[in-house]
Amino acid sequence: MRFSKVFNVVGCHVGGEVGNVVVGGVGDVPGDTMFQKRLYLENKRDDIRQLLLKEPRGSMIRSVNVVLPPTHPDAAMGYVIMESEEYPAMSGGNTICVATVLLETGMVPMQEPVTELTLESPAGLIKLHCECRDGKVLSVRFVNQPAFVYHLDAPVEVEGIGTVTLDVAWGGMAFAIIDAAGLGFELVPDEARDLCVVGEKIKTAAAEQLKAIHPENPQFAGITITEFTNPLRRENDTLVAKNAVVVSPGRIDRCPCGTGTSARLAVMHARNQIKPGEKFIHESLIDSRFESTIESLTRVGDYDAVVPSVSGQAWITDMSQVGIDPTDPFPLGYTLSDSWMRSGATS
Template sequence: MRWNRTVTVIGAHAEGEVGRVVTGGVLNIPGNSTLEKLEYLQANDDLRKFVNQEPRGCAQMTTNLLLPASDASADAAFIPMQADGSHAMSGSNAMCVTTVLLETGIIPMKEPETEVVLDTAAGLVTAKASCRDGRVERVTLDFFPAYVELLDAKLEVAGIGTISVDVAFGGVFYVMPNVEQLGFQIGPDVAQDMVRLGNDIKKAAQEQFNVQHPEIEQFNSIEFLMFTGKEKPAAKVFRNATIMPPGRVDRSPCGTGSAARMAAMYAKGEISIGEALDMRSTINSSFLTSVVGETTVGGRKAILPQISGRAWIYGTMQLGSDPTDPYQLGYTLADTWGTGIDHEIPGLN
């Protein structure tokens, strides 16, 4: 065996959503802040392709790049690299990163609770890990502020007509239609239908709505769509289905999406500070969430979300490439990756 590149990865998932963590093979990324490092990765995409595209990866996962913290008050930084590109923040992946940091001893574990401050491109996130017998049992994330951009906005979607959506920021911008108006319930049996419909609605929202974070110039686009449902509203049980590019459903209840949804629910008076909510995913996994306070972002009213979930390590692997391998950065095919991306296959492009 001879490799011209080696990356060590810890496999983990948070409530079903795969979030692998790079722990070796990448020393650092150029940039004075995690946001600048994110911009570098977005402009220099080889690492993401190498770890995420076939044969070393797949569309149904994220690979988190673990980095030294740029902010002196943080313990570590991470950047989620996903099928469509590198992003600012992910709640489920923050749970995976925290679990990997503590259970592998990169950061010393203290029982019964270890606090880890994560430096992300969207801001600092405090992770409180409940620990027992050498493992992380639950990770509770204190998020940066989430806020509403649009409430009950009218959106024209070809083939559907006019629907009502909320647009909010929870780490990235989400457009959120409720499924009751669309005539279906979130579940694994309608996953493909949700992907097709969700992509159409997101495309319409991107064309019709302009968004701009008041403090971070680079955050100016709707990145994800999340369908919202009411499972047992009297018991504060709700259901989320985030549609992830290039065309799949988030297996977890979605951390940043839950933050965005709570911002919209709070603005509508549907929830109050300190009220416990149970956000469920398409596969019925759960995040426990609440609004722990109010704040402002650039003069806008905002909430402070708290999101709690579980993550598990399932493997350790080394990813490499032989210098004779024609697929140095991998490849994608439309049968799995959909038709919405450029398919780069050596010899065909």
């Protein structure tokens, strides 16, 4: 074996969604904040994302998180999220995976029955409440950065579909949120491919026709993701609903999506469907669940906003070393349209 570079990776999933954690091999990343480090990785070291996420070493059905020393004194560790086609400012499922890996591998000391810690994401500081027993993280509840609504009931013209009405909300990413039944979907597993095709069309159209500029950091991406929703229902006085989030380049998030849950909480509050402190359970297409609530109300720029908290559980699946032989013909991987909905050696 003669690898020219090696990354130490801990495999992890939350609610079925893979969020692997890179714990070694990246080295120093310049930047005074985690967002600056994210920009550096995106602009100068995107080979890491491509190597780990694209075939033949990776897959579009996963994300990876690079663990880095924090830049803020209150944070135990920092992390940068990498998805198939973007570097989100925040991801709830990935945050739960990172916290679980840090605690269960001993990179951050675990305190039982509860470990309180703060992590530094590109979106800012994220406070976490981790319930632990016998060395296992049983639950991670994170308090997200504020979520708010850009647009309610906005009309968008979608090629091949016509005019649709949707909401746009920020929950760490900018979501185009649309009622599934209005497009003929029930949100069941065998609709996954059709949801992806339609969801990508909606995302593209919404991004072209609607502005979504974050008032505190205009460098955060605009609309990059679609969330299909089912109506709210009540179970024992708890609000419950199913959703399906389409992640670029066109695949279903297996977990209920923490940032999507945050964005939906913002929309629900704007529509007077939920009050601070009321519990909301979000279900994924495969029936995994996140519990959430609105911790408090605030403002972000000119927008009314909510401070959401979301909880879930993650499981470590494997530990590996991923490397590249200097003669490998695919150092940056490749994509094929049978799964990636586009083709090309690099992106």
